[in-house]
Amino acid sequence: MLARTADNLFWLARSMERADFIARMIEATMRLEYMPRPGVDDPAVEWSGALNAAGAFEVFEATHQAADEASAIDFLTFERANPSSICNCLENARANGRAVRTALTVETWTAINDAWLELKRFEATRRTGRNLDREALTRFLEYVKKASLDFDGSCYRTMLRNDAYWFNRLGVFVERADNTARLLDVKYHLLLPSQESVGGSLDYFQWIAILRAVSAATAYHWVYRDRVKPWLIADLLILKPAMPRSLIACYGGIDSALHSLAHEDGRSGAAQRKARATLSALERANMEEIFQNGLHEFITDFIEDNARLTETISEQYLFV
Numbered sequence: 320m321l322a323r324t325a326d327n328l329f330w331l332a333r334s335m336e337r338a339d340f341i342a343r344m345i346e347a348t349m350r351l352e353y354m355p356r357p358g359v360d361d362p363a364v365e366w367s368g369a370l371n372a373a374g375a376f377e378v379f380e381a382t383h384q385a386a387d388e389a390s391a392i393d394f395l396t397f398e399r400a401n402p403s404s405i406c407n408c409l410e411n412a413r414a415n416g417r418a419v420r421t422a423l424t425v426e427t428w429t430a431i432n433d434a435w436l437e438l439k440r441f442e443a444t445r446r447t448g449r450n451l452d453r454e455a456l457t458r459f460l461e462y463v464k465k466a467s468l469d470f471d472g473s474c475y476r477t478m479l480r481n482d483a484y485w486f487n488r489l490g491v492f493v494e495r496a497d498n499t500a501r502l503l504d505v506k507y508h509l510l511l512p513s514q515e516s517v518g519g520s521l522d523y524f525q526w527i528a529i530l531r532a533v534s535a536a537t538a539y540h541w542v543y544r545d546r547v548k549p550w551l552i553a554d555l556l557i558l559k560p561a562m563p564r565s566l567i568a569c570y571g572g573i574d575s576a577l578h579s580l581a582h583e584d585g586r587s588g589a590a591q592r593k594a595r596a597t598l599s600a601l602e603r604a605n606m607e608e609i610f611q612n613g614l615h616e617f618i619t620d621f622i623e624d625n626a627r628l629t630e631t632i633s634e635q636y637l638f639v
Contacts, residue, residue: 332490
């Protein structure tokens with residue numbers, strides 16, 4: 320496979336996964352914003368958290384004065400200056416998909432193209448001067464999530480298990496791991512106000528919103544059969560292989576995809592070794608040690624390692 324084709328497949332999957340994550344983040348933040356926050360003077364803290372989780376806060380801050388709901392939602396959905404906006408994610412996904420059209424099945428391409436066409440219809444509505452009301456915004460976010468599910472399902476059910484499929488899966492799992500890690504970190508360091516205790520009512524509802532953002536609320540109760548506890552949620556989203564969005568599950572998928580690519584290619588390299596090392600470290604980890612050493616430090620190291628893995632994959636397979 321040409322390096323350019325591999326790169327398009329990798330970033331096509333990452334873009335679709337990121338669009339889904341941004342949509343979920345906006346929904347979770349809208350829920351959090353309407354919770355009572357006694358003693359909190361800054362009503363924009365939730366939207367600052369959402370922008371940080373999307374890796375877009377610095378770009379937003381350079382062009383906006385305050386992270387209120389309207390400006391933050393617009394920046395995360397339709398702002399062209401934001402590389403991680405849903406609009407740019409779907410545009411990039413379609414551009415990458417068109418470049419490798421022959422490597423995709425009809426169903427997979429249809430899922431990508433339909434998402435892009437729906438985006439254009441929503442953009443046309445906005446150009447008439449009618450901003451999306453809450454109901455229209457909810458429909459748009461639901462459609463983005465559905466488009467991502469359609470894309471993911473069509474890949475799984477229709478694509479031949481060859482190098483095209485494995486580069487696609489590699490992009491999904493690398494992006495998903497990054498998103499889950501950022502979501503956990505933002506919850507611990509931006510959402511909970513200093514005067515609110517961990518385990519308080521506000522903390523409880525914030526964690527519920529985070530679980531819903533990654534479709535894990537039901538899974539949590541199935542696994543732990545206990546009230547919501549921060550360390551158990553962190554355990555679910557970091558160390559439980561059965562949870563599809565957990566860090567360890569993502570790295571299990573990354574390791575499997577890289578192993579399959581090595582089998583196709585006839586050789587393994589630095590990417591395989593790095594992914595295996597990270598997966599082994601997660602398998603040896605336990606939540607008590609993670610919390611003792613600092614959850615923020617653990618997640619920061621993980622995000623940096625995940626970024627370095629992307630660079631290693633690019634050097635080994637894609638283009639430099």
